[in-house]
Structure formats: C-alpha cells, structure tokens
Amino acid sequence: MLEIRFHGRGGQGTVVASKVLAVAVAKEGRYVQTFPEYGVERRGAPVVAFTRIDTEPIYIRSKIYEPDHLLVLDPTLIAAIDVTEGLKPGGWIIINTEKKAADFPQFKDFKVAIVDATSIALKHRIGSKAAPIVNSAILGAFAKITGFVGIDAVRDAVHELSPVKKDENVKAAQEAYDVAKAPEEK
16 A cells, blocks of 8 residues: 655645545546545645555555655645654655755655746646645656656546646646656756
C-alpha cells in the first residue's frame, strides 16, 4: 500500500488535490482512499489531507501516520510544523517552491523535488495573485517525479473535478509535469 500526505493551507486546494489524485489512480484501476484532517477551518489555516493507493481493497480507516511520500503545497509550513513526521526513509517530499532542492538540507534523509507551482498557477490565472491555487500543478509534478500515476489520468481527473477553469488547470498540471525534475536529473 502506498500512503501519501498532503500539507497545505486552506484555500490552496489541498483537499481537492487529494481527491483528484484518488480519482486519477482509480481511473487506472487501483483502489484508493482519501480524506482530509482539518484544524481551524478558515482560509490560510494549515490543512492536511491523506491518500492511500493499493491494488487490493483498502480497509484501514485511520489517518496516515507513516506516509511513503509528502506533497507540500505551502513551503512556509516547513518552518511552522514538522511536515516529515513519520515519513518513511527515502520517501519523496515534493515542495511547491522557487528554491532548489539543495536549499532544504534538513531533509537529507529523504528525496526532495521541487516545482514552482505558484508561478504556474499564476501564469494560468488559477486563483488570485494573492491566493493562487496550486493543486493541479503539484499533482503534475507528483506524477512526473514518482511515476505512481500517469499524467493522462491526472489531466482527466483535474478536468473532471476542477470547479472552474478546467482547461487552465489541465494546462497547469501538464506544465508542472513537463518542468518537474528530480535532483539527480540534469
């Protein structure tokens, strides 16, 4: 079973990202489970969402304590909370940032990939300048970096679940997929 935890802030599309990933994986014929964990339910408050993926039915009904991989939609959370709590050694941390993976030495025990999902969302006018919605872009990067879900399924799920600007969201996912690179890649 593959377990993924999303860290973001209210209004960035964290919960929707977990749902879109689940739909994309289901389109490829695997079993999925996704759910959020809210603290204070307001825009800008930290939000955590979880997705499980397996080839067999999933019966676990608890939050994910030891994820295989993380998606960090808001890099300011890295200084605010321990996003790596329980992360399995060697797991991927995909961070929405304009920094380089080498700028995160505290994650030396993990694999770090970055994508500037904020710039991609702004370019495609998803959300507002003050509050871009980065979920589609971060999922495109996840598909590229991990290979656990195909970009075609991600694009289909993004189009299906985006409440507005469906084509722009699909383009954002594709662009992030195209530009995302693991640190080892040249």
